[in-house]
Amino acid sequence: MAILPILEVPDPRLKTISQPVTVFDAELKQLVEDMFETMYAAPGIGLAAIQVGVPKRVLVIDLQEPEEEDGEPVRDPRIFINPEILDPSEELASYNEGCLSVPDQFAEVERPATIHARWQDTDGGTHEEDMDGLLATCLQHEMDHLEGILFIDHLSRLKRQMVLKKLQKERKLKGVAA
Numbered sequence: 001m002a003i004l005p006i007l008e009v010p011d012p013r014l015k016t017i018s019q020p021v022t023v024f025d026a027e028l029k030q031l032v033e034d035m036f037e038t039m040y041a042a043p044g045i046g047l048a049a050i051q052v053g054v055p056k057r058v059l060v061i062d063l064q065e066p067e068e069e070d071g072e073p074v075r076d077p078r079i080f081i082n083p084e085i086l087d088p089s090e091e092l093a094s095y096n097e098g099c100l101s102v103p104d105q106f107a108e109v110e111r112p113a114t115i116h117a118r119w120q121d122t123d124g125g126t127h128e129e130d131m132d133g134l135l136a137t138c139l140q141h142e143m144d145h146l147e148g149i150l151f152i153d154h155l156s157r158l159k160r161q162m163v164l165k166k167l168q169k170e171r172k173l174k175g176v177a178a
């Protein structure tokens, strides 16, 4: 297992369109393991392969939601290879989203509230599930990465510039502190 470096804006590789996985081998399983380790260490709840520089349609998600309010986070690792969304609802849900590639920045993004998702596992088996809530939002956010889209691309130009400026300022401050 290895913690991989996470690409951050404005790295142009984040705009890559990721390619479908066609070979379900040990290398794929290794990539998924490394992605989980990287995501947990960050820490984050979702990661797309392109965020660690691998342009393949591979996502890992773990919402780590506690069983009861204020309880300990419970791990529930989910792997999505070649994911597709079918039947997105017209009803939208708004979440204050963040992204490991846009560190420490958050903004409200609206997306379909419920989706039907189809994906493959690391052995190539196909799965389908109806999703809502944070899982539906997170999967859509991660799937955007496969098309080279970041959550800030859903914002108005003005709002996006504000987020990027704030990120730049915080990076400078961190540089001074270090």
Ligand code: NI
Pocket (backbone or CB within 6 Å): 098, 099, 100, 101, 141, 142, 145
């Ligand atoms: Ni992201």
